[in-house]
Amino acid sequence: MKKLLCAALVGALMTTYSAVAADFSKKPYGPVYDNAITENVVGKVNIHPVSYTVDGIRVAANVYTPSGYDPKKSYPAIVVAHPNGGVKEQVAGLFAEKLAGMGYITVAADARYQGASGGEPRHTDKPANRIEDINGMVDYIRTYPGVNANEIGALGICGGGGYTLGAAQKDPRIKAVATISMFNSGRVRRNGFQDSQVDTIQQRLAQAAEARTFEKEGDVRLVGAMNITDEQAKKLPFALYRDGFFIDVLRNPVCFNVLSA
Known part of the structure; x- marks a missing residue:
């Protein structure tokens, strides 16, 4: 699983950074990146808006299924955590879609208190909450039709990268971890950006x-x-x-x- 995830991420990186922001007004599923899914077509990567709860709070998420998806088959899965201040329709969704194109079932969710997910006060970003959100994605995706619960990986982007490491430390269901431009929120909140507030x-x-x-x-x-x-x-x-x-x-x-x- 670790080798497969790393290989998939290398491929996703090579094809993802060339993407640019697009006109999202014509995208019914919400993703704002260029060439995002506008309709589900049989035989191609499909997007499935879903919702579930974490600690009683509704979470809005998108599940991406690979080309030729058959719920009776077995697929590895990857949960994708968005950056601080991001939402599932942006870079997290882009990577989730690219990884689905490589044969994974993926999920990108809005953190609670953010995006389309519930929770008050809005725009709250507490590390403990974000870590539990990632564990919550694992809770959900492991029971999704076709997912092999023994082959679940996690990808975290920017702030989501730091939170993903925290989630994996306490969740052995996550078999492989990768991060992109990881931002260590714990260290930054403690020491200040670039250790500028240690005193x-x-x-x-x-x-x-x-x-x-x-x-x-x-x-x-x-x-x-x-x-x-x-x-x-x-x-x-x-x-x-x-x-x-x-x-x-x-x-x-x-x-x-x-x-x-």
């Missing part, structure tokens, strides 16, 4: 503990609102955050739950 770890842990106390009392504390000027954005010390601000945040300001620390 304030105890201070931020105290803030996180205080935030937990307030949250239990019904007062959710948010930090990190990117409501800054262009000049302030230009002075951000890291290109990743600086470029990300100009690309996305100017259109859609966001906050992060302080408990992510």
